[in-house]
Amino acid sequence: MQKDAPYILVINPWIHDFAAYDFWARPIGLLTIAGILRMHGYQVSYIDCLDRFHPELPRPGKAGRFGKGHYLKTRIPRPEKLSDVPRNYCRYGIPEGLVRKAINDSPRPEVVLVTSLMTYWYPGVVALIEVVREMLPEVPVVLGGIYATLCHDHAVKHAGADYVISGDSEVSVVEMIDRLTGFASAQRFLADQLDTYPYPAFDLQHSVPYVPILTGRGCPFRCAYCASGFLSPGLRRRSPQHVVEEIVYWHKRYSVLDFAFYDDALLIDADSHIVPILEGVLTRGLEVRFHTPNALHIRPLSREVAELLFLAGFETIRLGLETAFFDGRKAIDSKVGPGEFQQAVGHLREAGFKDETIGAYLLYGLPGQDLAELEASIKIVKASGVRPILAQYSPIPHTALWSAAVTASRYDLDSDPIFHNNSIFPCQKEPFSWDKVGYFKRLAQG
Numbered sequence: 529m530q531k532d533a534p535y536i537l538v539i540n541p542w543i544h545d546f547a548a549y550d551f552w553a554r555p556i557g558l559l560t561i562a563g564i565l566r567m568h569g570y571q572v573s574y575i576d577c578l579d580r581f582h583p584e585l586p587r588p589g590k591a592g593r594f595g596k597g598h599y600l601k602t603r604i605p606r607p608e609k610l611s612d613v614p615r616n617y618c619r620y621g622i623p624e625g626l627v628r629k630a631i632n633d634s635p636r637p638e639v640v641l642v643t644s645l646m647t648y649w650y651p652g653v654v655a656l657i658e659v660v661r662e663m664l665p666e667v668p669v670v671l672g673g674i675y676a677t678l679c680h681d682h683a684v685k686h687a688g689a690d691y692v693i694s695g696d697s698e699v700s701v702v703e704m705i706d707r708l709t710g711f712a713s714a715q716r717f718l719a720d721q722l723d724t725y726p727y728p729a730f731d732l733q734h735s736v737p738y739v740p741i742l743t744g745r746g747c748p749f750r751c752a753y754c755a756s757g758f759l760s761p762g763l764r765r766r767s768p769q770h771v772v773e774e775i776v777y778w779h780k781r782y783s784v785l786d787f788a789f790y791d792d793a794l795l796i797d798a799d800s801h802i803v804p805i806l807e808g809v810l811t812r813g814l815e816v817r818f819h820t821p822n823a824l825h826i827r828p829l830s831r832e833v834a835e836l837l838f839l840a841g842f843e844t845i846r847l848g849l850e851t852a853f854f855d856g857r858k859a860i861d862s863k864v865g866p867g868e869f870q871q872a873v874g875h876l877r878e879a880g881f882k883d884e885t886i887g888a889y890l891l892y893g894l895p896g897q898d899l900a901e902l903e904a905s906i907k908i909v910k911a912s913g914v915r916p917i918l919a920q921y922s923p924i925p926h927t928a929l930w931s932a933a934v935t936a937s938r939y940d941l942d943s944d945p946i947f948h949n950n951s952i953f954p955c956q957k958e959p960f961s962w963d964k965v966g967y968f969k970r971l972a973q974g
C-alpha cells in the first residue's frame with residue numbers, strides 16, 4: 529500500500545423502525561466497495577452502526593441460532609407522520625457514543641462513504657450523516673445504496689450528503705473518490721466480470737461471525753412487487769469456482785461456519801451454477817452451514833438440487849411462494865405454478881430435510897389483497913407440513929405495483945418514503961385493523 533494513500537471511512541448506518549432483526553445481514557455492497565478501494569491502494573476504515581458483536585456494547589441483543597439475533601435497540605420518538613401507529617419506534621444498533629468514539633479513533637478520512645438499505649430507514653441515514661457532519665465538517669459525504677437508488681431525489685434533498693450515487697455503483701464510486709482525493713488509481717476490476725471483484729471486506733468488522741454470500745446479481749423474473757430488475761438489471765454471475773474459493777477463504781481464515789446466500793436467483797440455471805458450487809463445497813470437505821433468508825425459487829428445486837442442498841449443509845430453507853392461489857396470479861408474478869410448491873417440499877423432505885427447517889414466504893399487505901386467500905394460503909402451507917412465514921409487503925418505487933400501491937394506501941406514499949414501511953401495512957385502506965394483523969400472525973405461527 530502506498531504510504532500517502534488517502535483514508536476513506538465507510539459507514540453502515542442505524543436502522544430506525546418499529547422492528548428489525550439480524551438475519552445474517554451485512555452491507556455486502558458497501559463492503560465490496562471497501563474491498564475495491566483497498567484493491568486500488570486506498571486505506572479504509574469501517575464503522576458498522578448495526579454491529580451486534582461490538583466489543584463495547586453495553587448489553588448485547590439476544591442471540592438466535594446460527595449467528596442471527598436481535599440488534600441492540602433504543603426507543604426513540606415515533607416520526608410525527610406515523611403517530612397513528614400504536615407501536616414503539618426504535619433506533620437499532622450501537623449507541624451514538626460508540627459511533628462518535630469510532631469516528632474519533634479512526635484516522636481522519638478524506639471521504640466518508642455511507643450506504644442505505646430500505647427506503648423507510650432513511651431517518652437512520654440522516655441521523656448518522658448529521659453526526660458525521662458535526663464531527664468531520666470539512667469531509668465530503670457520499671451516499672449510495674438502495675434508498676439512494678430508489679428514492680434518489682428524496683435522498684438528494686433530505687439525506688444531508690454532498691453526493692448521492694444510484695445503482696450498482698462500484699465504478700462511479702471509485703471515480704468519484706479519485707476525483708475528491710486527487711489520488712490516481714487505475715481501474716483494477718472489470719465492472720461486468722464479478723470474478724474480478726475482491727471479496728467484500730468482512731475482515732474490517734470487529735469479528736466475522738457469519739458471512740452473507742452473493743453468487744450473482746439480478747434475477748430473470750420481473751415480479752410486480754420486487755425492485756430487483758431496477759436495482760440490478762439483467763443477471764450477472766460469478767463463476768462457481770470463485771464462489772467456492774470465497775467460502776473456503778472465510779471458513780479457513782476466520783473459522784466461519786454460517787453462510788447466508790442473499791442471491792435473488794440462486795437456483796436459476798442450476799446445472800451450471802448452484803450444482804457445481806455445492807459439488808465444489810462437498811469436494812473440499814467443508815463442514816459449514818448454509819441459510820437462504822432471501823428465499824429460493826421453487827420451480828428449479830428438483831430432487832437432485834434438494835439432495836445437494838441437504839448434503840452441503842443447508843440448515844435454513846426459505847421458499848418464495850407468496851400465495852398458494854394461482855387464479856389471476858400472472859398479474860403479479862410467474863415464478864411458481866400450481867403444484868410446484870408441494871412438489872418442491874416433497875423433494876426437500878425426501879432429501880432429508882426436516883419440516884422445521886423449511887419456511888414458505890406468503891405476501892401480506894398487497895394492494896387490494898383478498899385476505900380470505902391469505903388465510904387459505906396459510907392453511908395450505910401448514911397442511912404441507914412446513915412453516916408459513918408472513919412477508920409483509922413494502923411498496924417500492926419503480927416497481928410495476930407502485931401505482932396500485934399509491935392508490936390503495938391510506939398514506940401519501942409519494943410524499944415520503946417513511947410510509948413505505950411494511951410494519952404499518954401501508955396498502956391496507958381504512959378501516960385498518962391491527963387486530964386482523966394479530967390474527968394472521970397468530971394463524972401463521974400457531
Ligand code: SF4
Nearest residue numbers: 747749751754756792
Ligand atoms: S423472482 Fe424473486 S428476486 Fe426475482 S423478481 Fe421475483 S421476487 Fe424479485
